[in-house]
Amino acid sequence: xxxxxVTLRVHHFLPPSSNTQLKFLEPWCAKIGAESGGRLKCQIxxxxxxxxxxxxxxxxxxxxxxxxxxxxxxxxxxxxxxxxVFELPFMGSSGEKSSRALWTYATKNATAEFKGVRxxxxxxxxxxxxxxxxxQVRTMDDLAGLKLRAPTRLATKMIAAxxxxxxxxxVPMVTESLAKGVIDGAMIPWEVVPxxxxxxxxxxxxxxxxALPLMSTTTFILAMNPAKYDSLPPELKQxxxxxxxxxxxxxxxxxxxxxxxxxxxxxxxxxxxxxxxPSDEVGKWQKASEAVAADWVKEVSAKGYDGQKLLAEARTxxxx
Amino acid sequence: xxGIAIGATMFAILLVMLVLRVHIGITMFIVGxxxxxxxxxxxxxxFLNTLKNLAYARLxxxxxxxxxxxxxMGQFATHGxxxxxxxxxxxxxxxxxxxxxxIASTGACAGFGAICGSSLATAATMGQxxxxxxxxxxxxxxxxxxxxxxxxxxxxxIPPSVPLVIYAVLTQESIGKLFMAAVLPGLIxxxxxxxxxxxxxxxxxxxxxxxxxxxxxxxxxxxxxxxPVALIxxxxxxxxxxxxxxxxxxxxxxxxxCGILAxxxxxxxxxxxxxxxxGAAEATAMIFLVLLGADMLNTGLALTQMPAELAHWxxxxxxxxLLVLTAILLIYVxxxxxxxxxxxxxxxxxxxxxxxxxxxxWGLTPDEKSIWFGILVLMVVEIGLVHPPVGMNIYIIxxxxxxxxxxxxxxxxMPFLASDLARITLLLFFPAITLYLVRTFxx
Amino acid sequence: MHTSxxxxxxxxxxxxxxxxxCGAQGGEGEGANEDAGxxxxxxxxxxxxxxxxxxxxxxxxxxxxxSRVSALMGGTLFMLMIGMSLVSIVGRKLFSLPVPGDFxxxxxGAAVASATFFSYCQMxxxxxxxxxxxxxxxxxxxxxxDGVAALLMGGVALLVAWRTGVAAVSSYESGEASLMLGWPGxxxxxxxxxxxxxxxxxxxxxxxxxxxxxxxxAQ
Ligand code: NA
Ligand code: NA
Numbered sequence: 001x002x003x004x005x006v007t008l009r010v011h012h013f014l015p016p017s018s019n020t021q022l023k024f025l026e027p028w029c030a031k032i033g034a035e036s037g038g039r040l041k042c043q044i045x046x047x048x049x050x051x052x053x054x055x056x057x058x059x060x061x062x063x064x065x066x067x068x069x070x071x072x073x074x075x076x077x078x079x080x081x082x083x084x085v086f087e088l089p090f091m092g093s094s095g096e097k098s099s100r101a102l103w104t105y106a107t108k109n110a111t112a113e114f115k116g117v118r119x120x121x122x123x124x125x126x127x128x129x130x131x132x133x134x135x136q137v138r139t140m141d142d143l144a145g146l147k148l149r150a151p152t153r154l155a156t157k158m159i160a161a162x163x164x165x166x167x168x169x170x171v172p173m174v175t176e177s178l179a180k181g182v183i184d185g186a187m188i189p190w191e192v193v194p195x196x197x198x199x200x201x202x203x204x205x206x207x208x209x210x211a212l213p214l215m216s217t218t219t220f221i222l223a224m225n226p227a228k229y230d231s232l233p234p235e236l237k238q239x240x241x242x243x244x245x246x247x248x249x250x251x252x253x254x255x256x257x258x259x260x261x262x263x264x265x266x267x268x269x270x271x272x273x274x275x276x277x278p279s280d281e282v283g284k285w286q287k288a289s290e291a292v293a294a295d296w297v298k299e300v301s302a303k304g305y306d307g308q309k310l311l312a313e314a315r316t317x318x319x320x
Numbered sequence: 321x322x323g324i325a326i327g328a329t330m331f332a333i334l335l336v337m338l339v340l341r342v343h344i345g346i347t348m349f350i351v352g353x354x355x356x357x358x359x360x361x362x363x364x365x366x367f368l369n370t371l372k373n374l375a376y377a378r379l380x381x382x383x384x385x386x387x388x389x390x391x392x393m394g395q396f397a398t399h400g401x402x403x404x405x406x407x408x409x410x411x412x413x414x415x416x417x418x419x420x421x422x423i424a425s426t427g428a429c430a431g432f433g434a435i436c437g438s439s440l441a442t443a444a445t446m447g448q449x450x451x452x453x454x455x456x457x458x459x460x461x462x463x464x465x466x467x468x469x470x471x472x473x474x475x476x477x478i479p480p481s482v483p484l485v486i487y488a489v490l491t492q493e494s495i496g497k498l499f500m501a502a503v504l505p506g507l508i509x510x511x512x513x514x515x516x517x518x519x520x521x522x523x524x525x526x527x528x529x530x531x532x533x534x535x536x537x538x539x540x541x542x543x544x545x546x547x548p549v550a551l552i553x554x555x556x557x558x559x560x561x562x563x564x565x566x567x568x569x570x571x572x573x574x575x576x577x578c579g580i581l582a583x584x585x586x587x588x589x590x591x592x593x594x595x596x597x598x599g600a601a602e603a604t605a606m607i608f609l610v611l612l613g614a615d616m617l618n619t620g621l622a623l624t625q626m627p628a629e630l631a632h633w634x635x636x637x638x639x640x641x642l643l644v645l646t647a648i649l650l651i652y653v654x655x656x657x658x659x660x661x662x663x664x665x666x667x668x669x670x671x672x673x674x675x676x677x678x679x680x681x682w683g684l685t686p687d688e689k690s691i692w693f694g695i696l697v698l699m700v701v702e703i704g705l706v707h708p709p710v711g712m713n714i715y716i717i718x719x720x721x722x723x724x725x726x727x728x729x730x731x732x733x734m735p736f737l738a739s740d741l742a743r744i745t746l747l748l749f750f751p752a753i754t755l756y757l758v759r760t761f762x763x
Numbered sequence: 764m765h766t767s768x769x770x771x772x773x774x775x776x777x778x779x780x781x782x783x784x785c786g787a788q789g790g791e792g793e794g795a796n797e798d799a800g801x802x803x804x805x806x807x808x809x810x811x812x813x814x815x816x817x818x819x820x821x822x823x824x825x826x827x828x829x830s831r832v833s834a835l836m837g838g839t840l841f842m843l844m845i846g847m848s849l850v851s852i853v854g855r856k857l858f859s860l861p862v863p864g865d866f867x868x869x870x871x872g873a874a875v876a877s878a879t880f881f882s883y884c885q886m887x888x889x890x891x892x893x894x895x896x897x898x899x900x901x902x903x904x905x906x907x908x909d910g911v912a913a914l915l916m917g918g919v920a921l922l923v924a925w926r927t928g929v930a931a932v933s934s935y936e937s938g939e940a941s942l943m944l945g946w947p948g949x950x951x952x953x954x955x956x957x958x959x960x961x962x963x964x965x966x967x968x969x970x971x972x973x974x975x976x977x978x979x980x981a982q
Contacts, residue, residue, distance in 0.1 A: 043625075049619070049622035050619055051370050051373065051374065051377075051618075052370065053373065076939035077942050147861075156942060169866060176566075180564075182564075341912050344891050374926070376930060379874035380873060380951070385870075388841055388876070564852060572844070597842075598831065602834075602887060605881045609881060609884070659893070709895075
């Protein structure tokens, strides 16, 4: 019985040519394949081929529609409040560090939210920048009235707090909306810039001082259906265990840190104008968006958690 | 069983159910569900759970909201008498040519097509308006019905176009780019149909005698009457391409403008508004039910890996890409004998699209290839509307023209089919025509 | 000669539905040739409505009225969203101030509104199917096949209604909300359930009508 091959159905929402599939899921699958002596195999379904919307991926792992999903919890705004803390403005300094911290934080504090799935990896996408078509963002004054695509619920609040008009929209719509002037700019991670050809429709990229915390991040989870995990023989469970946890999460964060560099290169190759917002200006942005964190604390506390303590704990983990 | 074998079995069952009069959407749903359950080893829980998401995920799709809006826009235009104004305008300009009234019918179809997303609606509406005139001017039955059945297809060839929206949603392509790419091929189609009419009346002058010349004042008056329609079309198109609006918003503008115009100058009242809403509701439901079924079918097919396996096989087969593409286009023409345009697109795109995207054509980028293929598919499924035995436009027009035998209409539509084939060949070998506007205006 | 396929593309079915069609009523005083217009019966496009398909008896009339009201409500909702889009475009263009959350409101509204249309389409026999291969069958033979088809449609509609209801409950329990406005996500999901229940009811009613014909009842 022991050499039966188990095929895991892995579902995600990006195209097969995405970094997610090529640099993260395929290597991860190759690794469990090798370590199980070929007894664990992935069948990757990209681009929501198994049906549903990206927001429903998490429940697909929970319900056993898929065995493993790569999902953005934040697509279901309000459901994953506790782990959302990592999406607050100016949290964390690199994908690698934040991802390790997120694993530790989420597996300790957010177990209720992630009940029903077995988390394998938590990670963040780093390298968030402001990509604009007509005007370089240098100061908060430049942001006033600018229509900016926001990546997450908290980034929406942050953009509003900085004086711009947030326009939430799915990533696939961003390039066309920029080209057509429906929005003036987008806050998106560098990683997706070349995939969506954003560098071709914008002229300016504004980044914050790299010595300071990241402007914003999006959190991700690689989650497994628990019943599927339980059905595995012990030696295969071990392979899965060996390929999940804080260090694998840190590796995932590193994958996106590297993707940030490739993405940046696309903007450089296009000879777009880059600007690094200096630390004193970033300080003003941080101050202006403090209310976002305060709001988050209130919301989480309303659900019966100690919001202040959670925020402090996340910051401590990130500082290590 | 291999993925291809399971997929083929699914298609066989699908065809049997279709023959037995089960609704297309329900057939797709049941076959997809069967495939899904088979691939899950008969486990029912994943199926029930995936179903939880089906309806809301599909119905809340932002892009799909343009369909009811464009349908409503066409309904308002119809109930507001815009079709008659259009026909009268073109007719006053070219009616005195030999074959001029038939040419005017085609031109008016193109004009109506510019605000209506459906072929049948265009054929029916323009048939109602133009057939009596053609008869009064002693045009032959074959020419009259042939020109209108073909002209009706301009309803989907010229944007807005419901089949293109479906293609865009299935392939994650931009609706705006597809609409833009359809403009030149649509105009070429119109010109092709007009040329066919010219050739017919040159060979057989008695088929389309010249009408009376219309005085200038009358011409100007009729042009003034269609100016609002032209403005609406411009607002919608410029709205999409000029950047003030995404397609859904542009469709909102168009629907509101057509509605206001129909009330103000077309005499549409509460009853007309109700009829318009119910008309749009029925057509929307019809389309969305098939979409829901197609979602289930595509999920089931994806699990079998059949589309991917077929695409790999085709890519590695060493067959010439043009040969593969021509074969695909021919399959559409044959399917068109028994199936409807949207059903064909929903059924086949998940299989053919990865195949085509895996091949190399004229050095096109993936995005260009996807737009170009979409327009080609639109052109071939459109043929299904006018070719015997079951071209819907033929029946719509033939039913309206009571004294024309069906065989005359079949005969009448043949020369127009020839122009369709010529146009498709042209677009197949010169993708630059389709892509010209997209490349020029970017997007 | 009957056409086989009803086109999906039949926005037509719509424009065609009442016998007075399209532009002819444009108040142009040129209706002299109206008799030449397309005269399609309710249920139109060719193959469709056998008389027994049409609303019949007190229950048929009630269901027809209910589905019509449902579709008109959905249509009204669509027109409201058209209005919202217009306000949003103007606001965005002139004052850089779009209607907040217009995108997500449209998504929720469009889902609810579209769902209300299915039952009306079923009552006027507008859902598309292939008729080409079976029109040689005797009337009762076709009625039998149509009864089975309507039964399957009703079954699928019930299944979807049930699962969507379950989805609304899990959405409620998870507390998810819309991105901009924070509107509860379960509400629009729950609102499409009654529309599917009505859809299932109309389908089962039509199945009953068809089997009635099979059993020999003409009317
Ligand atoms: Na059109
Ligand atoms: Na056909």
